[in-house]
Amino acid sequence: MHQALPPALREAVDDFAEHLSRVRNRSTHTVRAYVTDLVSLFDHAVRMGCVDLAELDLSVLRSWLARLRTTGAARTSLARRAASARAFCAWAHRAGLLSADVGAALASPRAHRELPSVLRADQAAALVDGPTRRVTPTDNPPAADLPNTHGAPTNPATTGRAAGATSGEAAVPLRDRVLLELLYATGVRVSEACGLDVGDVDHGRRVIRVLGKGGRERSVPYGVPAQRALDDWLHRGRPAMVGTHSGDALLLGARGGRLNPTTARQIVGAYAEAAGLPRTSPHGLRHSAATHLLEGGADLRAVQELLGHSSLASTQIYTHVSVERLRAAYRQAHPRA
Incomplete structure (x- = not known):
C-alpha cells in the first residue's frame, strides 16, 4: 500500500x-x-x-x-x-510542507485504560522460583516443554543436567532463572532485559544500566536473589551457551545469539503455566513489580523513575490497582462490606 x-x-x-x-x-x-x-x-x-x-x-x-x-x-x-x-x-x-498544523484540532476518543492484572507476591515468587525446582526421575514434570530460541526445548522444572544433556542444555534453566529474576526484581520491559549487555550490570552497587524508550538511559537496582541468579548464570551458565554471535549480550538464546523478546515471552508463559498460575507475560511481571513496590510503601516518583515512565500518569494506574486489591480484600473480609 x-x-x-x-x-x-x-x-x-x-x-x-x-x-x-x-x-x-x-x-x-x-x-x-x-x-x-x-x-x-x-x-x-x-x-x-x-x-x-x-x-x-x-x-x-x-x-x-x-x-x-x-x-x-x-x-x-x-x-x-x-x-x-x-x-x-x-x-x-x-518542515514547511503544510501551511498550517491541520492536526492540532483533531480530537480523538479517550482510550479506556483497563487496570493491569497483577500476580500476588506469593504467585510472583512461585513463578520466579520455577527454574530452581528440581525433579527426580520418578517425578512427573509438566508435559509441555518450554519453547526456547530456535526451537530448543527445556523442561521448566529441571535445573540439573539430565541424562545425555549437553552443558548448553543444562545452562538454559540458569538463563531462565536470571531472566525471571530481573524482570520481577527491576520491572524492566522485556525488550530492555533482552537488550542488556554484560557490562550493563554493576555488581558492586547491584544496579543495571537500562536503555529505555526514546534512548533514555536509567539505572535500576536489583536485590540479592537476582544477584545470586546473575552470579550463577555468568559463572556457570553463559560460558556454556556463548557462541561466535554472542557479543556482549547478557542473555543468550539456544544458539548463542542474543535472547529475543518473543522467546522471553514464551519462557515466562511456560513457567507460569507449569506453576499453575494465570496466564502471565513479562509485562505482567512488570505490572506486578510496580504494584508490589507501591503496596510496600515506595514513593510514586521513585517507581516512575524505576519503570522509565516519561509521565507520572502512566505510573499512577498502579495506585488504582492497589486500591482495587484493598477493596476486594475489604469486601471479602469485613462484615459490613
Whole structure:
C-alpha cells in the first residue's frame, strides 16, 4: 500500500520516518507503527481525491477516523492513530510542507485504560522460583516443554543436567532463572532485559544500566536473589551457551545469539503455566513489580523513575490497582462490606 501512494505523499511518509528514527531516536517498532498509520491515512486521503500533501485538511483527518470507527477499530487504536496524525501534521508544518498544523484540532476518543492484572507476591515468587525446582526421575514434570530460541526445548522444572544433556542444555534453566529474576526484581520491559549487555550490570552497587524508550538511559537496582541468579548464570551458565554471535549480550538464546523478546515471552508463559498460575507475560511481571513496590510503601516518583515512565500518569494506574486489591480484600473480609 505504501508503494501505491502518490510520490509526494510517499516521500512525506519516508521523510517523517527518517525524522522519527534519526532525530527523535524512536525504536524501529515505533517508527513502523507510525508509518502504518500514515499509510492508512493517505490511502484514505487519495480515495477522497487528495493527491498532494497541501490538500490535507481537518475534514480528511476526521473522515479517516470516522471510517476506522465504522470498521470496528477499538478506542485505543483510534486514539493512537489520531496521535500519529497529529504528530505528522505538526512535523510537516514545521518542515514547511503544510501551511498550517491541520492536526492540532483533531480530537480523538479517550482510550479506556483497563487496570493491569497483577500476580500476588506469593504467585510472583512461585513463578520466579520455577527454574530452581528440581525433579527426580520418578517425578512427573509438566508435559509441555518450554519453547526456547530456535526451537530448543527445556523442561521448566529441571535445573540439573539430565541424562545425555549437553552443558548448553543444562545452562538454559540458569538463563531462565536470571531472566525471571530481573524482570520481577527491576520491572524492566522485556525488550530492555533482552537488550542488556554484560557490562550493563554493576555488581558492586547491584544496579543495571537500562536503555529505555526514546534512548533514555536509567539505572535500576536489583536485590540479592537476582544477584545470586546473575552470579550463577555468568559463572556457570553463559560460558556454556556463548557462541561466535554472542557479543556482549547478557542473555543468550539456544544458539548463542542474543535472547529475543518473543522467546522471553514464551519462557515466562511456560513457567507460569507449569506453576499453575494465570496466564502471565513479562509485562505482567512488570505490572506486578510496580504494584508490589507501591503496596510496600515506595514513593510514586521513585517507581516512575524505576519503570522509565516519561509521565507520572502512566505510573499512577498502579495506585488504582492497589486500591482495587484493598477493596476486594475489604469486601471479602469485613462484615459490613
